[in-house]
Amino acid sequence: MTKKRNIVVKIGSALLANLELLTPRYGFLQRLLEDIAQLRAEGTNVILCSSGSVALGLRIIGETPESAGVSDKQAAAACGMPLLLNAYKQVGHEFGFDIAQVLLTLGDFEDHRRFLNTRNTVHRLLESNVVPIVNENDTITTEEIRVGDNDRLAAKVAQMVGADDFVILTGVDGLYDRNPDEPGAKFIAEVEDVGMYMDATKGKSTLGTGGMETKLLAANMAQEAGVTTWIAQGEVDHPVSSVLDGSRRSTKILPHPNPLSGWDSWIANRLQMAGSLVISDSLAASLSGDRPIRREDVISMTGDFTRGDVLHIYDSKGIERARGLSDFTSEELRVLTSNPDTQAEQLLGYRTKGEVVRSANLVMLENRHLLWDAPEEIVGQV
Structure with missing residues (x-):
């Protein structure tokens, strides 16, 4: 039997939540899940690592991204997660597939037994043709026990499932050698050594917890596990497949030619x-x-x-x-x-x-x- 291709897709908060209204962006979800349905029809497994629960819950508790403290964000996550999952479920049902929620904390990655248990759960969902939607359990995590950004969480999931490709959908079309708003900023189409670009990646998005720096940290984790990482703009038709088939611009971060074993990769790629x-x-x-x-x-x-x-x-x-x-x-x-x-x-x-x-x-x-x-x-x- 031919092994299915495994793809992990990480979606940032700004793509999923309207910045002003803090409501789900159904137009984006329609385009994303239609694309995923086509990939699944071609025999590809897709795992989603989705931000958005905190952003969608802020309006319910009367807070904004600027005013919310830690306890506010935990409460917002509790309110926003049902909204996020309901949006995925409604649109996914239109394209004929079921979803499942997998909530994780730092300990699920750092403890090897829990890491393996989580991997088994995700593989079992894929065997049942269910799309896993993975997120950090923001309702219960504090600064000491949280992953902190969904970019690195998604990279650990890619390592966990032995993914072939790791696609990070964001608000820019890829990596630049400096802030893309600066004159003369040069687009980087392909990367071998992410360390060369770390100094150019400071800053983060308004709604999310990670900027380009966390994306390169995540890509380095994926490299070590033999996974190809892609960083691309999410606001397009066919946002995932158009990256993988090379029909639009994105940054490709090459995997290491001699990836670490699963055991060594788990030891070497830490979150804290x-x-x-x-x-x-x-x-x-x-x-x-x-x-x-x-x-x-x-x-x-x-x-x-x-x-x-x-x-x-x-x-x-x-x-x-x-x-x-x-x-x-x-x-x-x-x-x-x-x-x-x-x-x-x-x-x-x-x-x-x-x-x-x-x-x-x-x-x-x-x-x-x-x-x-x-x-x-x-x-x-x-």
Whole structure:
């Protein structure tokens, strides 16, 4: 049996909600879902990652995008989600397909078991010919436990389902080498290294939480999983298929020719930093993933993490070198590193080799990932 093509489509709030009235834009939904119906008829699976619930709920609670605080946005999401799903359901019914809602939080991506459970649910929906509509559960998330933008959430979904293509529909026709409103701004049709354009991507949309910067961060995650990313204007007929068939202008971000395995990609592509380590320069210089990181290698650490969280690993200059799965809680690791001459078993009460990150759970970043800045508290310690 031929494997179906998987496409993840991320739709920004400004395409789904009228900026002034904060009501659903049914004309856009009509064009989008008609296009998706045609793609499905050709044998393509489509997963939607949809913003819009907060924007659509603001009017109901008497707030605006400018006035709304965190609790206002949570309440607005609760009011807006039924409106958003009802709009998708009404238009989707016209084109003969069913939809399903999948609400996620940061933990559903950062905890590997929950990540796999979510993947199984999405695959089961696709097997039943149902279109999954994925969104962050904004009603319950706070700053500490939220993904923060649907661009990176959608990239994690693309990684999760093994997508072939990741299409980001937005209000501009792609990436420029500077603000597109500036004279002489040059359109970028194809990108290999997103890091070259990060400085030109600051700012965000009025209704959404992410601008071009988050789109490039998301594209880098997709690259590592072997997914082609497209950034394109959404206000056109056939908004998805016209990107994929090359009939209109968009920015294509190429996948890495040697993508990471699913396990390594899950470790390397983080949404938040659980904790970090600074290791000795001698180890950093020779680090290859062939040997574990042991407690004697750790110079300093930061964060409150549990066993199984992913740690960001830095050298003494604050340059990120690797990411890996911790075998200890932060409390255990502090005890181990504070008592280097005492056996680990005596300190912790159970047998252990004292390996903080096993070699099998360590991913070297090399030159293919966008690096995270080291937390200020550990940079100051070395």
